[in-house]
Amino acid sequence: MLNYYLGIDMGGTQIKIAVVTETAKIIEETVLDTDVTAKPITVIKNIVNKLNSLKYYSKIKNIGVGIAGDIDSVKGIVRFSPNLPKWKNIYLKKELERLTKRKVFIDNDANTSAIGAFWLDLKGKATNMVCVALGTGVGGGIIINKKLYRGATGTAGEIGHITVESNGNKCNCGNNGCIETYIGVKHLVKSATELMKKHKSNIILKLVNNDKNKITPKILSEACAKNDFVAKQVWKQAGEKLGILLTTILNFMNPDHIVICGGISKANKLFFETAYKEIDKRAFKTAAKSCKIVISKYTSKLGVAGSAMLVKN
């Protein structure tokens, strides 16, 4: 008999729910708007109602939940979640097990995305993989010997906080020069507005109707496609830093696969071409040659599919 797994990806705007097969193929899915003002127990009850409406629900024995923030995956507690300000020290595993009579696993969304990438992008055919999530922040997850590697306290894979400049940009985490401060969304936008003080960019200004506050990575990608000097500079500089990060991952971890996912992972060719050139210049040849770097095709599904597969970890 086939096994089915259920995943829940709790985002700040949407809660995604999916039933997957043993190889993480999604066979049923639904969504729920996230009510960030509601009490956590109300949100949990709404989720359970939604689960009961699923066609495959009766076949489900295990549930996995991915959620941003400081998650105690052993005790099943959401200590803190930036997207859900009311969720502080919530016994999510216990509550959900009580209400569903199923076994529940929880973990942070960077880890569930890494598991998702392992199954959806690599079809489970990797041994040692690092997932790099590029978005507002830079996150990640590590798969070693086909299993999620959590480290001593579950914080392994904080890729965004690898230092690439000793005395570089100040980071929210307290450190200086974290990679996140060079390729995170905020920095890309800031870097564009700074450059625009020196170089007028009619292309960007037209795309944002002269409102610099409207600059986003998407706008910068559009401008780049139109050969805009500032946009090209921004992506080139970010690409160089991404290449340095990937070099550190290659030299240190020698993974067989790196999967890049997240909001800006489809940014544009220049960004990745520049990164790959840096790897050619910088990384150990054997480490670079033996690693396949993949841009995820499933970014929006990784969290929910990976959550479902938590039971296998």
Added chain:
Amino acid sequence: MLNYYLGIDMGGTQIKIAVVTETAKIIEETVLDTDVTAKPITVIKNIVNKLNSLKYYSKIKNIGVGIAGDIDSVKGIVRFSPNLPKWKNIYLKKELERLTKRKVFIDNDANTSAIGAFWLDLKGKATNMVCVALGTGVGGGIIINKKLYRGATGTAGEIGHITVESNGNKCNCGNNGCIETYIGVKHLVKSATELMKKHKSNIILKLVNNDKNKITPKILSEACAKNDFVAKQVWKQAGEKLGILLTTILNFMNPDHIVICGGISKANKLFFETAYKEIDKRAFKTAAKSCKIVISKYTSKLGVAGSAMLVKN
């Protein structure tokens, strides 16, 4: 019945041989001078002769060998070893198995040292450990779930080639800004001579009889103990960079232990105190708090003891 394991640490000047218990305790040891001019097969035969003279040799079923360089641990080939210029594509495993009638395992010395640190310094009581070897170069090894982690092609743990400055010092590996170019022996010495152009250091000059070519990390440690300005600067700057490296390891790997070994791991207090201050400033609090950083007490024995334990990996 107790099991005994035999390790061989092939260095450029000495070949260390030891018999260890199941917990890597050394119970018999001997050394052999390394004849770098001899043919590899001659060196191998000399080793076998030495093995035959060991009291415990009859109890040995497995032999492990650690050797610097590019080692294919799967096929058992020494592709290249910087300390042994005549060793190119040598089937060390096959030859040694033929001559000893024992099963032989080989790996590079950074990996065997990591295994040694896991057993000797941590008594096997760690789960996820990173070993940082500070010497002429900066090397390392990674233990995950109590086993050596080799990565896709056996080059995992190249800690010396983690980038800490995007456009930093040129490294032999081709990259810029590798940590090795800031805390390797060469850089420490260079950094001292550079500083001495601006700041006269009578203490260092006295220690080297006015011959700046005689400056070594040991001299710099002695001068530092005598409160010499230049020496203190050198160790402080190196300590800052070491702290940045350890922060990256903590944030990325969240290990329960880091063991620091190698020639300059006993350098001096200022070096490590500065590094620990950087960690306090820079690293994720949970990652830093949950990791015990240990300075190895067994630097000279790690390679040989770890080689003996290769059979368990």
